[in-house]
Amino acid sequence: MIAPPATVAEFSARVPFTTKADLVADQAAHPPYGTDLTYPIARYTRCHQTSGTRGAPLRWLDTPESWEVMVDDWVELLGVAGIGPGDRILFAFSFGPFLGFWLGFEAGQKVGALCFPGGGMSSPLRLRVLLENSCSVLCCTPTYALRLAEVAAAEGLDLNRSQVRTIIVAGEPGGSLPATRQRLETAWRGARVFDHHGMTETGPVTFENPAIPGHLRLFENSFLAEVIDPGTGKPQTIGETGELVLTTLRRIGSPLLRYRTGDLVRARTAPNNSLLFEGGILGRVDDMVVVRGINVYPAALDEIIRAVPEAGEYRVTFDTRGALTELNLELEASDAVAKEVARRLQRALGLRISVTAVSAQSLPRFEHKAHRWQRR
Structure with missing residues (x-):
C-alpha cells in the first residue's frame, strides 16, 4: 500500500491538479453526475449546478452531512457580519439550480433571522418587499445592489426609508474594492458592505475580515489553499498575484483535490497567521x-x-x-x-x-x- 503524504509540501508534489475541464469530461463520460462521488447515489439529497456561462454546466451533489458543513460556514459568516435574531434578510437572487444564496438562506434561519426569498420577482417588487418589511440585510451581487438603487430612483422609491444596514455581496469581484464599496455604501445610505465568495463546486470559500478591511479570510477548517502561477503551476510567494487552488476538507460527499478555481488572488498573512486575500477576488485567469x-x-x-x-x-x-x-x-x-x-x-x-x-x-x-x- 502506498503511504499517504506526510506533509502539505509532499501532498502538493504528489497530487496532480484537478481542473474544471476534468470535471466536465468526467460528467460527460459518466452522465449525469460523473464519478466524483464518495457514496452510493441514494446517500445524496441535494443537487446544484453551475451557471454554464463558461462552458458546459457542472452538476454537484451533496449529502445531508456535506450540506450541513457548508451551512455552518455560512452561520460563521453571518456571525462575523453581526447578523442574528431580529434581522430581516432579503435574498435578491433567482433561487435557481446554482448554489447561490441557498446556503445563506438556511443559515439565516439558523441564526434566528427572518428570511425573505426574492426569486421570481422584478426589481421594483424586490425593492417593495425590502422597504415594506423593513429588511436590515440585503444579499446579492455588487452589480445588482447598484442596479436596485438605480431602479429605486427611477420608481420614486426613497432609499432613505430603507432599514438596510448590511449588504452581503458575492458572485463577482468588487465587494472588497474601495471604490465599489464606497459607491454601494453611498447608494444605500451608509449600509456596510460585507464581501464573500464561493463556488458551486467548493461551497463558501471566504468571508470578509472586518478587522482588516478589503481582505477576505479563508474558511480554514474547510479548505487547504494554495496560490500558484497560472502559467507554470508553481507556488507563488506571499504578496504575489496568482490562481487560487483548493482542496476541500469537510465537503466529503463530492471531494476536490487541488482544484484550480480560476480565481485570481493576492495572499497575505494576518497577525494570527490566518490566510487573507488582499482586495478579495481580483478577477478570473481567463478574464x-x-x-x-x-x-x-x-x-x-x-x-x-x-x-x-x-x-x-x-x-x-x-x-x-x-x-x-x-x-x-x-x-x-x-x-x-x-x-x-x-x-x-x-x-x-x-x-x-x-x-x-x-x-x-x-x-x-x-x-x-x-x-x-x-x-x-
Missing part, C-alpha cells in the same frame, strides 16, 4: 486581457471607473484578431466624464483606452453576475 504587454484585469478597470462618481454603467469590448489587442470602453456619462475616466485609466494602467460616452440607460443591466466584457 485577463494582455494589451500592449500589460495585463489588464476586469476588477482593476472596475475600481478605476467606480472611483468617478458621475460614471454610470459601462461595457468593455476587446478585439484580439489583429497583431495587437484593442480595448474599447462605452460609458454612460457625459463627454467630460468619459475623458476623465480615460485620463485615469492611462495614469493607472499606462494605456490609452478609447472611452466613448453613451446615453443613460443604453447599456445592459444585470440582476446577477455581470457580463460587461465582450470579445469581438
